[in-house]
Amino acid sequence: MTRDEITQLSFLIFPGFPMACLTSMIEPLRAANEIAGKTAFGWKLVSEDGKRVEASAEVWFEPDMALAECEDIDHLILLSGPSSKFTQPQPSEGKLRKLARHGAVIGAVSGGVFPLARSGLLEGHAASVHWCYEAAFAAEFPEIEATEDVIAIGGRRMTASGAAAAFDLALHLVEASLGAGVATEVACWFQHPLVRGQGVIQLKPTVEAESTSDMLPDMVRQAVELFSENIEDPINIADVANIVGVSARQLERLFFKATGKTPFQYYRFLRMHKARQLLHYSKETLPQIALAVGCSTPSSMSRSYTEVFGISPAEDRKKVNMFRVRDNSIAPPA
Structure with a gap:
């Protein structure tokens, strides 16, 4: 097989990268080679400076080359x-843009969308953003379309969006190169439950950890969607009940049966969940975060x-910063 017939992928790994995202792409590609009987x-693994990189799981990886050598x-x-950010943004981001100009497909998995967006290469493109990063991504890159x-x-x-989605992305590459039959066989090798393409929405946990958003009753799910669309400017619970076509009392019964929470408690959880995303993954100050989640003051958000x-927001941010991987940026305390 000639070089032109081999699809060459390079994985640019940053300190603290999620190891599962790497293996979730490489393993199905390896299996596809084996099933197809050809390479x-x-x-190859790449780091910005060519030096070894420690994953978030504290496992070290030896890159094949530096980014400049790609x-x-x-x-x-x-x-x-x-x-994560480049230690030398100007030459490193310039290299990404050069590769893009010369026809390389540029992509990212999980938190990798952040340095990719900072390079300017997601402008005019939709990006799959993991649900736990969506608020921070929207705050830093309001001009980029983030999709669920x-x-x-x-x-x-x-x-x-994440490790399982990286497997789906690898299956897409396999199908494009070797056909749907090989892609399906690869999925079955790993007992991947289904081959998910574009248009499949991420599952999100509900307040009750054992359930996901797709498992909620229809009226409750509609109400949750309205809550999610009205984080910065909170909507009245009675108005939500009216929109979904039930009384406020009935909506409360439905919510409690499905989630163990009242609509107010559930709505508050969604707003505080967004606050936590911003605390952990953005540089927004506490007053800015309070406004972003519909709280009039930082003290009301803190309560x-x-x-x-x-745990208080200030204590939570301080705790997270203690565990930042070396060389990653640290969010301000307030």
């Missing part, structure tokens, strides 16, 4: 946490936040 895919590749996929789809592909850009999570 259809090749891959040439003649088909895909470059960024793997990182949301706070598990993967987003288009215009020589591809993004995946609700402490009731929901058992």
Whole structure:
């Protein structure tokens, strides 16, 4: 098989990158090669400076090359946490743009969408953003379309929301190169439950950890969607009940049966969940975060936040900063 017949992927790994996202892409590609009986895919690891990188699981990886040495590749996929940044932004981001100009598909998995967006290469493209990062991504990149789809592909850009979505992205590459039959066989090898394409929405946990958003009764799900669309400017519970076509009392009974929470408690959880995203993954100050989640003052947000999570916002941000991977940026205390 000639070089032109092999799809070459390079994975750009940052300190603290999620190891599962890397293995979730490489393993199905390896299996596809084995099933097809030929080397259809090749891959290399890249770091910004060519030095070894520690994943979030405290496992070290030895890259094959530095970013500056990347040439003649088909895909470059960024793997990182949301706070990861290039140590030398100008030459490194310039290299990404050069690769893109020369026809490489540029992509990212999980938190890798953040350094990719900072490079300017997601402008005009939709990005799949993991639900736990969506508030922080929207705050930093309001001009970029963030989708809840598990993967987003288009215009020589591809993004995946997390490790399982990275597997789906790899299956997409397998299908494009070797056909749907091989992609399905790869999925079955790993007991991947289904082959998910574009348009499939991420599952999100509800207040009750054992359930997901798709498991909620229809009227409750509609109400949750309205709550989610009205975080910054809170909507009245009675208005939500009227929109979904039930009384406020009936909506409360439905919510409690489905979630163990009243609509007010559930709505407060969603707002504080967004506050926590911003605390953990953005540089927004506490007053800015309070306004973003519909609280008139930081103190009112702090009370609700402490009731929901058992820790104050300031203490939570301080705790998270203590565990930041070395060289990742640290959020301000207030």
